[in-house]
Amino acid sequence: MRRRLTSAFSLFCLILTALVLPVQARPSLEIPSSEPCQAIRSEDLTRALDGHPQAQFLVGHTYVAGLCGQDHATVLHGLDWLVRAARNGEPNAAYQLARIYEEGALIEPAPETAFAYYRAAAKAGHLGGERDYGLRLLGRSGSVDELETAFLWLGTAASNGDAVAATAIGFVYANGLHGVPQDPCLALDWYEASDLIGAPFPLDNLRAEALAAMIGQC
DSSP: OHHHHHHHHHHHHHHHHTTSOOOOOOOOSOOOSOOOOTTSOHHHHHHHHTTOHHHHHHHHHHHHTTBTBSSHHHHHHHHHHHHHHHHTTOHHHHHHHHHHHHHTTTSOOOHHHHHHHHHHHHHTTOHHHHHHHHHHHHHHOOSHHHHHHHHHHHHHHHHTTOHHHHHHHHHHHHHTOTTOOOOHHHHHHHHHHHHHHOOOGGGHHHHHHHHHHHTTTO
16 A cells, blocks of 8 residues: 555656756756857856856856757757856756756756756755755655655745645645655645645645545544
8 A cells, every 4th residue: 555655656746847847958068168149148148257157047048948049069058057057056057957957858867966956956045946856855765864854845845835845745644655654634734735825726636635535534
């Protein structure tokens, strides 16, 4: 039974992940010294070259989005800039790189690299990073410390207004997963928190079924 519930939770995490923004490609190792792209303002490029993380992210994202061309080398230039921005603490760059390495667009997936970028995005205060780092910790939790850290980040994301994170915690309590004692009342609290925040539409049926099963027990 526990194996079936764990498999169900893995499927649940995949559903939650599908709600997040799509991404693109892979970084190379060097950052180009010049950027002949009319879609990038000269002042933004200057700031990026001067080391401003937000400008580096803007330049990188512009390339990755295909606004400077669709060829592979152009995409790699953009990812070079995203890597530089992430190293300089830009949360959006770290999160986008996490999605890139996880989904494997134009590259083979690199789960451990993606995991590291999710962690960086979470620590930099990116809401999606907090949620997705928590979800991935929960999916791989092999120790009490990992489980506690997963709940910490999911709780942080929920408190910052992420309904998916609240629903995930509720799901764990509802089913008693990962060694967490089953607690319908705590599950109901988290599902209701998700309702108050405003959960994405695809979760409505899941939440409704869980609430129907739990109301009356608490």
